[in-house]
Amino acid sequence: MTTLLELKEKIVRFYGKNEVFITPVIRFLIAFAVFMSINSRIGYMKSITRTPVALILALLCSVFPANCMIFLASAVILAQMYALSLEVCAVTLVLFVLVYLLYFRFVPKNGYGVLLTPLCFQLHVPYMMPMGLGLVREVYSVFAMICGTVVYFFLNGVRENAPVLSGTGGEEDAAVSKIVVILNQLIGNKEMYLVLGVMAATLVVVYVIRRMSIEYAWTVAIVSGILFQSVGLIAGYLLLGITGKTYEVLIGNGVACLAAFFLQFVFFNLDYSRTERLQFEDDEYYYYVKAVPKAFVPGTDKKVKRFGRDEERLSKKQFAREMDIDEDWLE
Amino acid sequence: MVNEERLRHMIKISGFDTNDGKACRPMMQYARKDYISLQLLRSFVTGTICFGLVLGLWGVYSMEKLMKQINSMDLKEFITTLLMFYGGFMLVYLTSTCIVFHVKYTAGRRKVKRYYSSLRKINRMYEREERLKMPGDTDRE
Numbered sequence: 104m105t106t107l108l109e110l111k112e113k114i115v116r117f118y119g120k121n122e123v124f125i126t127p128v129i130r131f132l133i134a135f136a137v138f139m140s141i142n143s144r145i146g147y148m149k150s151i152t153r154t155p156v157a158l159i160l161a162l163l164c165s166v167f168p169a170n171c172m173i174f175l176a177s178a179v180i181l182a183q184m185y186a187l188s189l190e191v192c193a194v195t196l197v198l199f200v201l202v203y204l205l206y207f208r209f210v211p212k213n214g215y216g217v218l219l220t221p222l223c224f225q226l227h228v229p230y231m232m233p234m235g236l237g238l239v240r241e242v243y244s245v246f247a248m249i250c251g252t253v254v255y256f257f258l259n260g261v262r263e264n265a266p267v268l269s270g271t272g273g274e275e276d277a278a279v280s281k282i283v284v285i286l287n288q289l290i291g292n293k294e295m296y297l298v299l300g301v302m303a304a305t306l307v308v309v310y311v312i313r314r315m316s317i318e319y320a321w322t323v324a325i326v327s328g329i330l331f332q333s334v335g336l337i338a339g340y341l342l343l344g345i346t347g348k349t350y351e352v353l354i355g356n357g358v359a360c361l362a363a364f365f366l367q368f369v370f371f372n373l374d375y376s377r378t379e380r381l382q383f384e385d386d387e388y389y390y391y392v393k394a395v396p397k398a399f400v401p402g403t404d405k406k407v408k409r410f411g412r413d414e415e416r417l418s419k420k421q422f423a424r425e426m427d428i429d430e431d432w433l434e
Numbered sequence: 435m436v437n438e439e440r441l442r443h444m445i446k447i448s449g450f451d452t453n454d455g456k457a458c459r460p461m462m463q464y465a466r467k468d469y470i471s472l473q474l475l476r477s478f479v480t481g482t483i484c485f486g487l488v489l490g491l492w493g494v495y496s497m498e499k500l501m502k503q504i505n506s507m508d509l510k511e512f513i514t515t516l517l518m519f520y521g522g523f524m525l526v527y528l529t530s531t532c533i534v535f536h537v538k539y540t541a542g543r544r545k546v547k548r549y550y551s552s553l554r555k556i557n558r559m560y561e562r563e564e565r566l567k568m569p570g571d572t573d574r575e
Contacts, residue, residue, distance in 0.1 A: 194491070201487055204480050209534050212457075241541070243534040279497060286495040 108398060111369065127165040134164035134172050137218055140225050141179055144262055147269070148186035151179060169214025173206075176218065184261070188268050190281040191261060198257060198289070202250045213240065213247035220251025221258070227351060229255075230336075230359040233302045234328050237309030238321065238366050245306045249299060256295040260288025293343050301335040313371075316393075318378075321371045325363040329356050374398040440559045443552040450549045454542070458549075461542035470535050477531040478524070485523050489516070 118125055138157035146152030160179070164172040177199050184192040206217060216236055223229045232251070236244040261268065264284055270277070289295070305328050313324035333356045340348045373395045381392040450458070460469055493500065 197487055197491060201484055204484050208477065208480050209530070241537060243537060246530075246534075279494065282494050283498075286491055290492070290495055 104398075107368070108372070111372075130169075130172070131161050131165035133215070133218065133222075134175075135161035136222055137172065137176055138179065140222055141176065141183065144225070145180070145183045145187075145258055145265075147183045147265070151182055169218065170211070173214050173217060180258070187261070187265065188281055190278050191268050191285050194282055194285050195257070195261075198253070202254060205246055206250050209243055209246040213244045216240070216244050216247030217251045217254075220248050221255035224252070224255040224259075228355050228358045228362075229298070229302070230305075230329075230332055230352075230355045231362045233306035233332065234309060234325065234359045234363040235366060237306040237328060238313055238324065238363060239370055242307060242310045245303050248302060248306060252295070252299050252302065253289070256292055256298075257285075257289055260292065261285060264288070294340075294345060297336070297339040297343060301332060301339060304335065305332040318375055321367045325360065325367065328363070329360045332356055332359070372398045437559065440556055443556050446552045447549055447556070450545060454545050458542040458546050461539060461546050466536070466539050466543075469539055470532060473531055473535040474528055477528055481524050481527040484527070485520055488523075 135157060138160050139154070142152045142154075142157060150156075160175055164175060181192055181195055181199070184195045202217075206213075210216065213236075216232070220229065220232050223232050229252075232248050236248055267284055268281055270281075308331050309324045309328035312327055313321050315323075317323065333352055336352045337349055340346075340352070374397065375395060377396045379394045379396075381390070381394060383390050383392075460472075464472065
């Protein structure tokens with residue numbers, strides 16, 4: 104544990120020293136992952152579905168805030184949808200306006216929540232998002248997660264129905280039927296409602312418990328969140344009659360649990376064995392204060408004392424005399 | 435010589451100015467009630483636009499069904515149902531607005547308090563330094 108704490112301190116110091124370089128690199132990596140994910144799943148416009156384009160866009164995003172990344176990702180998605188079908192592009196545009204109204208109204212600073220949610224869905228570990236956001240962000244970051252989830256299910260629906268949606272046919276009926284097909288992915292998608300409901304509730308549960316004034320609040324929050332999420336999703340899938348999801352839910356929640364404990368180690372590592380309970384008063388109040396110190400190992404203040412130098416080494420004779428034993432015993 | 439404590443407070447207020455200053459400005463200007471009322475008003479507009487868009491999408495989605503029933507439809511009942519949906523949607527949307535901006539106001543207010551506390555301390559330090567510079571000062575002892 105001490106080694107881990109030392110490592111954490113070293114990483115924190117390293118980040119503090121090189122923040123100017125590390126932050127853009129992280130932004131670049133996230134943006135690159137987002138654009139590559141879009142290209143791999145819905146790459147219908149060949150001219151922009153190229154790695155160099157993704158690299159250039161990711162480089163742009165590395166120097167701009169997360170909201171710029173959202174705008175660029177939306178623009179790329181719209182272009183891909185336009186290449187697939189004009190009707191799908193129109194519906195996507197309306198959906199994005201809805202998402203923006205929700206996102207910029209409530210959580211304009213939670214851009215990474217919106218971007219990482221579809222990415223985690225693609226990596227089959229979306230259950231990390233409610234745990235992570237519930238632990239380190241405010242409760243209203245649930246809106247960012249909702250936006251990301253809706254966009255993922257919408258794009259997934261487009262991908263699954265791409266052959267139908269790309270079919271040519273200038274008839275008005277064909278256009279309407281395309282819109283109906285694509286809207287059906289949103290309005291009639293019961294799995295999306297289930298995942299949205301359970302993940303949003305999990306985020307709120309995790310947030311409420313970790314803010315409680317109880318010992319090991321974060322651990323309790325993580326365990327409760329994982330249990331709630333696993334049971335909720337498995338029960339929901341059973342009710343909806345969707346099969347083959349149990350292992351995915353269990354493994355995904357296992358990974359989410361590990362990620363959540365990692366976050367706890369990084370952001371909330373307390374040493375409960377040194378808890379202090381203080382009591383004092385002023386003119387108006389009595390104060391009952393519980394102070395829990397952070398587990399901390401100062402890396403630079405370590406003093407290394409060397410033992411075992413030749414000139415200081417105890418001779419067997421000396422050691423035997425000090426221990427009051429026969430020197431032969433030490434052979 | 436650099437006053438380290440003052441420097442610490444100055445870094446704090448500079449951090450606030452750069453990161454949270456703009457977002458926390460309404461917390462300095464409005465009382466909680468006024469702030470939430472203003473946000474409710476804004477949410478009323480955005481919520482109505484959202485509902486309009488959702489209604490439009492639903493209209494296209496159910497166009498075939500609507501076309502079939504348009505002649506036999508009880509228009510009064512249809513509009514009442516729509517209004518009820520609108521009311522329900524706005525209730526959820528405005529309640530969410532209330533909760534979110536209540537939390538935001540509390541958090542922002544805490545930051546503003548910390549900002550002014552640092553500002554006060556810096557001010558006191560400057561005043562003390564000024565007094566020390568003046569001749570015949572008694573605070574020197």
